[in-house]
Amino acid sequence: MSLAYVILGLLQQQERTGYDLKSECFDDCIAHLWPADLAQIYRTLDKIEVQGWITCTVEVQYDRPNRKVYRITPTGEEELNQWLRTHQPLPIWREPLLVQLYFAAQLPNEAIIRLLEQEMEARRKKLDECKAHDINSSNDPKVSREEFLQQLVLELVTRREQTYLDWLDEAIEIVRIQPE
Amino acid sequence: MSLAYVILGLLQQQERTGYDLKSECFDDCIAHLWPADLAQIYRTLDKIEVQGWITCTVEVQYDRPNRKVYRITPTGEEELNQWLRTHQPLPIWREPLLVQLYFAAQLPNEAIIRLLEQEMEARRKKLDECKAHDINSSNDPKVSREEFLQQLVLELVTRREQTYLDWLDEAIEIVRIQPE
DNA sequence: TGTTAATATATGATTAATCAGATATAAGAC
DNA sequence: GTCTTATATCTGATTAATCATATATTAACA
Numbered sequence: 001m002s003l004a005y006v007i008l009g010l011l012q013q014q015e016r017t018g019y020d021l022k023s024e025c026f027d028d029c030i031a032h033l034w035p036a037d038l039a040q041i042y043r044t045l046d047k048i049e050v051q052g053w054i055t056c057t058v059e060v061q062y063d064r065p066n067r068k069v070y071r072i073t074p075t076g077e078e079e080l081n082q083w084l085r086t087h088q089p090l091p092i093w094r095e096p097l098l099v100q101l102y103f104a105a106q107l108p109n110e111a112i113i114r115l116l117e118q119e120m121e122a123r124r125k126k127l128d129e130c131k132a133h134d135i136n137s138s139n140d141p142k143v144s145r146e147e148f149l150q151q152l153v154l155e156l157v158t159r160r161e162q163t164y165l166d167w168l169d170e171a172i173e174i175v176r177i178q179p180e
Numbered sequence: 181m182s183l184a185y186v187i188l189g190l191l192q193q194q195e196r197t198g199y200d201l202k203s204e205c206f207d208d209c210i211a212h213l214w215p216a217d218l219a220q221i222y223r224t225l226d227k228i229e230v231q232g233w234i235t236c237t238v239e240v241q242y243d244r245p246n247r248k249v250y251r252i253t254p255t256g257e258e259e260l261n262q263w264l265r266t267h268q269p270l271p272i273w274r275e276p277l278l279v280q281l282y283f284a285a286q287l288p289n290e291a292i293i294r295l296l297e298q299e300m301e302a303r304r305k306k307l308d309e310c311k312a313h314d315i316n317s318s319n320d321p322k323v324s325r326e327e328f329l330q331q332l333v334l335e336l337v338t339r340r341e342q343t344y345l346d347w348l349d350e351a352i353e354i355v356r357i358q359p360e
Numbered sequence: 361t362g363t364t365a366a367t368a369t370a371t372g373a374t375t376a377a378t379c380a381g382a383t384a385t386a387a388g389a390c
Numbered sequence: 391g392t393c394t395t396a397t398a399t400c401t402g403a404t405t406a407a408t409c410a411t412a413t414a415t416t417a418a419c420a
Contacts, residue, residue, distance in 0.1 A: 001406075002276045009283035019368050033282060034274050040407065042370060064415065065368035084284055085291050087298035088276035090306060092377095094214050096182045096268035098333045102213060103189035104264055105326040111265050112329075118267035126270060141359070146285040148358065149292075153278045156347045163343040167336045178328065179321070181376075199398050220377065222400060244385065245398035272407095 002088070004048050006034045007041070008080040011054055011072040018042045018068065029133055029150075032157065045070055053079055112175050120168045127161040130154070182268070184228050186214045187221070188260040191234060191252040198222045198248065209313055209330075212337065225250055233259055292355050300348045307341040310334070 010016065010025050018041050026036050036044075045068075048054050053076030059067040072080070097119050104112050133154070138144050190196065190205050198221050206216050216224075225248075228234050233256030239247040252260070277299050284292050313334070318324050 002274065002279055003406080005283075006279055009279070012283075012286075017368075018370095023367090033278055035272055035407095037408070038368095039370080039372095039409085046370095061368085064366090065413090067368070080283070081286065084280050084287055085295065087295060087302075088280070090299075090302050091273070091275055092215055093271070093273065094182065095271055098213055098336070099182055099186055099189070100264050100268070101329050101333050103185075103192075103260070104329050105322075106192075106261065107264055115265070115267060119270075122267075122270050142285070145358070145360075149281050149284050152351055152354070153281050156278070156344070156351075159347060160340060160343055163340055164336070167339060171332055171336075174332070178325070183376080197398075198400095203397090215377095217378070218398095219379085219400080219402095226400095241398090244396090245383090247398070 001044075003034060003036055003040065003044050004053075005080060005083050006030065006036075007044055007048065008053060008072060008076055008083075011070055012077065012080060015069050015071045017070065018045050032130055032133070033153070048076070052076070109175050109178055109180055113172055116168055116172050116175070120165060120172075123161060123164055123168070127158060127165070130157055130161065181224075183214060183216055183220065183224050184233075185260060185263050186210065186216075187224055187228065188233060188252060188256055188263075191250055192257060192260060195249050195251045197250065198225050212310055212313070213333070228256070232256070289355050289358055289360055293352055296348050296352050296355070300345060300352075303341060303344055303348070307338060307345070310337055310341065 007021065010021055010030070016024070018038065021041055022036075022038050026034075026041065030036075045054065045056075049056055049070070052073060054070045054072055056068050056070050059069055061067060097115070100115060101112070104115070137147060187201065190201055190210070196204070198218065201221055202218050206214075206221065210216075225234065225236075229236055229250070232253060234250045234252055236248050236250050239249055241247060277295070280295060281292070284295070317327060
């Protein structure tokens with residue numbers, strides 16, 4: 001379960017509450033990497049606390065709800081480090097558009113093109129959002145190693161979206177000249 | 181739920197049992213498009229039969245278990261046609277490797293490279309499997325329209341895998357020269 | 361003055377997918 | 391002669407993710 005390791009990774013950076021994780025990380029840069037809602041975050045925190053990978057201390061607040069601050073334990077750090085080194089099975093991709101195209105012979109060209117154009121619009125929007133999450137560069141060598149790796153990830157994501165967009169462009173042109 | 185529409189599309193091609201769907205389609209060309217196991221196939225058949233999108237007749241066999249043969253209904257064809265024309269929300273991709281890379285600053289270069297190499301091996305294998313599923317070409321214009329669209333799908337899948345492999349190649353080279 | 365957003369945690373329900381097995385017969389391999 | 395594979399259907403259990411909602415206070419907005 002990768003979400004547990006995403007959370008471990010984030011708690012290794014600094015101690016956080018579930019709410020912090022959501023608003024600082026999962027709503028921000030992690031959104032494109034491993035989206036998760038609060039329900040899932042809270043339940044995963046419970047689970048890995050039981051496993052002893054994190055500990056929790058309650059910060060009492062009087063003007064707002066109390067905060068449950070989580071910290072990674074040595075066991076958690078070891079667990080994370082091991083996972084980071086271990087090859088994970090390839091994720092399975094299921095794409096509705098490809099299914100639609102696969103069975104689209106019964107549609108007129110114009111309907112197929114509309115589908116492709118809508119996909120293009122959605123993907124362009126997503127690529128822009130992704131590129132907007134620019135990584136600020138630092139001179140601290142420890143921080144710059146992190147940034148370098150994050151840049152690598154961003155590079156793949158944008159490159160792959162671009163490949164998709166190029167294909168969509170060509171696909172639309174080819175469908176346009178198909179006999180019906 | 182796209183699986184229901186995959187099954188509708190396959191039943192529109194020809195009538196089939198759940199077992200046929202698995203062995204002829206989901207184990208073959210659909211494997212890379214929308215993998216599904218028998219449990220899921222049978223349960224989805226039940227569900228869309230109740231909805232009236234397919235009907236079932238039992239073929240009694242004496243030397244083997246009876247066959248429940250499913251056929252698409254006019255309601256089912258209309259439902260499929262509508263779905264095929266309707267833009268579906270972009271699927272969400274969660275990739276363990278990207279999470280690993282994102283938090284990999286604590287690993288030595290050599291461990292990161294091992295991770296990338298293992299991913300490369302797995303992706304190469306998958307690309308080869310995909311390419312092996314070659315589409316036989318026909319002269320029947322109705323069949324060739326189907327093949328053309330399936331070719332388009334295959335083209336995207338292979339192109340995207342190639343993009344991934346190229347990135348992996350470059351990533352390995354860059355990590356190799358990173359100061360630790 | 362009333363409504364919404366922000367802060368903070370949590371549970372319940374449902375879906376989609378996966379994993380494991382139960383049932384039963386016949387054909388083919390070793 | 392035994393074991394495995396193919397044929398065929400189906401249920402049970404579990405996981406991961408999503409959606410909706412409950413609770414409670416404060417601050418900002420219109």
